[in-house]
Amino acid sequence: MFSLENxxxxxxxxxxxNLDPTWALVVQFVIVGVLVISLFSILGLVLIMMERRVAxxxxxxxxxxxxxxxxxxxxxxxxxKLIVKEGMTxxxxxxxxxxxxxxxxxxxxxxxxxxxxxxxxxxxxxxNIGVFFxxxxxxxxxxxxxxAGWASNNKYSLLGAMRSGAQIVSYELSAGLAILxxxxxxxxxxxxxxxxxxxxxxWLLKGHVPAVISFVIFIIAVTAETNRAPFDLxxxxxxxxxxxxxxxxxxxxxxxxxxxxxxxxxxxxxxATLYLGGWMPFHxxxxxxxxxxxxxxxxxxxxxxxxxxxxxxxxxxxWTFPRLRIDQLLNLEWKYLLPISLFNLLLATVIAxxxxxx
Amino acid sequence: xxxxxxxxxxxxxxxxxxxxxxxxxxxxxxSKFLLKTTNTPAxxxxxxxxxxxxGPSWVQFSVGYYLFALIFLIFDVxxxxxxxxxxxxxxxxxxxLIEVLIFITILFAGFLxxxxxxxxxxx
Numbered sequence: 001m002f003s004l005e006n007x008x009x010x011x012x013x014x015x016x017x018n019l020d021p022t023w024a025l026v027v028q029f030v031i032v033g034v035l036v037i038s039l040f041s042i043l044g045l046v047l048i049m050m051e052r053r054v055a056x057x058x059x060x061x062x063x064x065x066x067x068x069x070x071x072x073x074x075x076x077x078x079x080x081k082l083i084v085k086e087g088m089t090x091x092x093x094x095x096x097x098x099x100x101x102x103x104x105x106x107x108x109x110x111x112x113x114x115x116x117x118x119x120x121x122x123x124x125x126x127x128n129i130g131v132f133f134x135x136x137x138x139x140x141x142x143x144x145x146x147x148a149g150w151a152s153n154n155k156y157s158l159l160g161a162m163r164s165g166a167q168i169v170s171y172e173l174s175a176g177l178a179i180l181x182x183x184x185x186x187x188x189x190x191x192x193x194x195x196x197x198x199x200x201x202x203w204l205l206k207g208h209v210p211a212v213i214s215f216v217i218f219i220i221a222v223t224a225e226t227n228r229a230p231f232d233l234x235x236x237x238x239x240x241x242x243x244x245x246x247x248x249x250x251x252x253x254x255x256x257x258x259x260x261x262x263x264x265x266x267x268x269x270x271x272a273t274l275y276l277g278g279w280m281p282f283h284x285x286x287x288x289x290x291x292x293x294x295x296x297x298x299x300x301x302x303x304x305x306x307x308x309x310x311x312x313x314x315x316x317x318x319w320t321f322p323r324l325r326i327d328q329l330l331n332l333e334w335k336y337l338l339p340i341s342l343f344n345l346l347l348a349t350v351i352a353x354x355x356x357x358x
Numbered sequence: 359x360x361x362x363x364x365x366x367x368x369x370x371x372x373x374x375x376x377x378x379x380x381x382x383x384x385x386x387x388x389s390k391f392l393l394k395t396t397n398t399p400a401x402x403x404x405x406x407x408x409x410x411x412x413g414p415s416w417v418q419f420s421v422g423y424y425l426f427a428l429i430f431l432i433f434d435v436x437x438x439x440x441x442x443x444x445x446x447x448x449x450x451x452x453x454x455l456i457e458v459l460i461f462i463t464i465l466f467a468g469f470l471x472x473x474x475x476x477x478x479x480x481x
Contacts, residue, residue, distance in 0.1 A: 036377055083388065087389060093404075106382045110378035114374055162419060246405055
């Protein structure tokens with residue numbers, strides 16, 4: 001049957017049969033690089049289009065509808081525009097750090113793709129500390145943001161970067177604790193094992209109250225970590241123009257923009273993997289025929305469906321909640337989310353030890 | 359697939375890094391070739407709504423951010439300690455839970471102290 005797993009198997013067996021092992025490895029790396037770069041480009045185009053369309057839909061307007069069929073080529077046109085824009089480095093900026101920052105942000109969002117499981121048996125690196133790897137790498141992106149803000153030598157950028165740093169760093173804690181809840185339930189950090197542990201039901205459904213609480217906390221925390229509204233005061237347009245990337249223009253700005261959207265995809269993919277079963281189809285107990293119908297849908301469709309549902313939820317937030325003030329933002333994390341997620345973790349542990357989850 | 363993954367291993371991280379650098383580098387270089395840059399002094403000024411910046415931008419910053427960073431550091435280390443614990447807690451049972459309970463209680467006492475000292479209040 002046509003599936004991603006079979007294709008990758010076919011390619012790798014062909015490579016190892018026909019080439020020297022070292023060269024086969026190199027060719028594999030090249031394939032992986034090209035695939036991830038194309039995934040990046042497609043994600044950038046699709047997500048920006050989706051954001052604008054969802055925004056338009058929620059505000060009862062049309063959204064982009066001029067370029068191409070029903071406006072679907074709008075982002076291509078925007079990208080072309082950004083390519084032919086001048087990328088300047090302002091006077092007085094720290095030139096080296098200023099130019100390094102977009103690279104760091106891009107590297108982070110690309111490396112974080114490695115342990116993600118896009119479909120059954122379709123993963124770049126099934127590392128045994130997968131979830132830990134994701135948490136660790138995602139916290140490097142704050143360095144890129146602080147670097148960009150500081151190197152710009154602009155007051156808006158510096159303020160935006162500092163706010164962004166405080167915010168990302170704070171919400172990382174609750175995101176990490178929420179992830180730990182699922183690690184306690186499944187007893188593994190490996191992404192493939194976590195997904196397999198959900199074969200008989202997703203953790204959101206069979207993890208009782210702690211799983212639901214941690215899911216809610218996770219969604220709030222990743223919304224803040226990706227600097228999305230209502231937590232977007234790092235780039236609050238009305239007060240800080242554009243936050244840490246005020247001075248960036250042209251392609252360097254485009255890289256920040258792309259990395260931002262890919263990060264949204266990544267955190268939603270992690271959420272889908274941990275709580276909604278990754279590529280696992282939706283099964284109901286003994287309904288054999290129903291389960292078979294669900295199995296017939298390809299695993300990649302399940303994964304991307306769940307991920308895009310979560311992305312839609314995060315876009316929904318943007319048009320539902322007003323922006324928070326910085327003291328409210330930090331209060332929410334340190335006074336509510338952090339204690340709640342700590343106690344939630346302990347509650348989850350009790351349930352896991354007593355074997356109360358299904 | 360298993361073979362393939364074992365073969366790729368940690369090297370895939372380096373491959374992804376190189377892919378990221380190539381992608382960003384190519385994008386920037388291509389855009390450099392496609393256009394003519396003209397730099398005027400006014401254009402290269404830091405953007406501040408049209409008026410020249412007053413004073414340097416690299417200034418001392420509100421201490422509040424550093425306080426939060428310090429408290430974050432404590433909890434982040436705690437998080438790292440909890441990761442290996444979370445993997446084995448289901449097998450080890452109550453002993454592991456009680457041990458971590460003691461750990462978290464001590465930590466939480468420190469958190470409450472910070473709270474009482476108003477370190478977590480935005481000024």
